[in-house]
Amino acid sequence: MIDKDFWKDKKVFITGHSGFKGSWLCLWLNSLGAKVTGFSLNPPTNPNLFKLCHIDQYTKTIIGDIRNIKSLHSALMDANPHIVIHMAAQPLVKASYQDPIETYETNVMGTVNLFEATRDVAKRKKNIKAVINVTSDKCYENREWHWGYRENDPMGGYDPYSNSKACSELITACYRNSYFNPEDYQKHGVAAASARSGNVIGGGDWASDRLVPDCIRSLLKGDEIKIRNPHAIRPWQHVLEALGGYIILAQHLYLQGAKYAEGWNFGPKTEDARSVEWIVANICKKWGAEASFKIISDQDKHEAQYLKLDCSKAHFRLGWQPKWELEQAIDKVIEWTRAYQASKDVKEVCLKQIAEYESGD
Numbered sequence: 001m002i003d004k005d006f007w008k009d010k011k012v013f014i015t016g017h018s019g020f021k022g023s024w025l026c027l028w029l030n031s032l033g034a035k036v037t038g039f040s041l042n043p044p045t046n047p048n049l050f051k052l053c054h055i056d057q058y059t060k061t062i063i064g065d066i067r068n069i070k071s072l073h074s075a076l077m078d079a080n081p082h083i084v085i086h087m088a089a090q091p092l093v094k095a096s097y098q099d100p101i102e103t104y105e106t107n108v109m110g111t112v113n114l115f116e117a118t119r120d121v122a123k124r125k126k127n128i129k130a131v132i133n134v135t136s137d138k139c140y141e142n143r144e145w146h147w148g149y150r151e152n153d154p155m156g157g158y159d160p161y162s163n164s165k166a167c168s169e170l171i172t173a174c175y176r177n178s179y180f181n182p183e184d185y186q187k188h189g190v191a192a193a194s195a196r197s198g199n200v201i202g203g204g205d206w207a208s209d210r211l212v213p214d215c216i217r218s219l220l221k222g223d224e225i226k227i228r229n230p231h232a233i234r235p236w237q238h239v240l241e242a243l244g245g246y247i248i249l250a251q252h253l254y255l256q257g258a259k260y261a262e263g264w265n266f267g268p269k270t271e272d273a274r275s276v277e278w279i280v281a282n283i284c285k286k287w288g289a290e291a292s293f294k295i296i297s298d299q300d301k302h303e304a305q306y307l308k309l310d311c312s313k314a315h316f317r318l319g320w321q322p323k324w325e326l327e328q329a330i331d332k333v334i335e336w337t338r339a340y341q342a343s344k345d346v347k348e349v350c351l352k353q354i355a356e357y358e359s360g361d
Contacts, residue, residue, distance in 0.1 A: 001319065002244065002358065006251050007032035011127075013081035014038050015066055015114060016088030017059065020205040021134075023049040025085070025243050026059045027350050032247075037079040039064050039072060040088060049204030052340075053347040066110035073117040080121070083250050084131045086114045089165075093138075094209040096161035107164035108171065115175040115192075122190050130253035131180075131192045132246055133172045137235060137267065137309050138162035139196055148235075148270070148310030151196075151263045169194055169263065182258030191253040191261040197242035198235030198267040198309055201329060203336020203349065205239075211276060215283050215293075216337055225284065225293035230277035233306045237268040237322060238329035240357045245320050252318060264318070267309030272326040282327065286334045323360055 017038025037060040043050045064071040096103040122128040140149040141156025157163030176192045218225045245266030252260040284291035314320045
């Protein structure tokens, strides 16, 4: 479980904090009393959760590119954190087809830069105890089978995005073996892990070419939702499920070091691996009678049809369990979006949902 006393005054360095997941994580860690420094490009969309929640007012924010190792190193040195959470990435499959070079530069060399900066700062200041590289469920070699991928299954990736995340996983393993080896933990004192979540949904996501944000945009405009790949099955989960996993993993890494320096899956319950059409139909039902959708043909680029995660290791060793069923997660998205539509304070909605998640409501 999340230990609020643990996080009080902990210094946390987050890359990619201006993005959708990063913004939710900043809100959560600040509510726990952590001192957060963020390093990121400007928010990738307009509108965006980062500005709506005024995150830069209570999170030290450094605008920078993880492809620039000098600025990343300088920011990490100044922050001198206890915990590093690496979330900066080019996160979209379709964008990776359009610009594979940027995808690999960001997701592969950006990860190398993060670990190089961490290695040097940890050696000089000896404050960093835990590093988590957030990758993706798509890092696995997808064989379209009907059981969940386990942490020791082969890395792969058909498209540039998925493949770049597999590369990022291999980089994490390399740095863990070469510089942060668990057997030498008493010498270096740094525990390095990776975290692989499912397809996260939540209020405040406006990414392009992503199912739920595309649905929300259409609903707010009063347009019919158009979907491709209606039968594709993904491990859908609310963003707080994944972030809760990262937070619990960070606690274990900090307190018990090398014992947890591994790769970890944080996905939904088996029954919440649902098809694209099921997701959209339920969003429309919960939105109201004015919502509708149609299926369009789009076979231009390959996308995996079936993907599930086996999270047994996180259940048994970390005590992490998903709390919200998928229908409840969709309810939270609709609640957030209706508040945004009504020009309410969405930061308060976020904090309310975080509190509900913590209490199990």
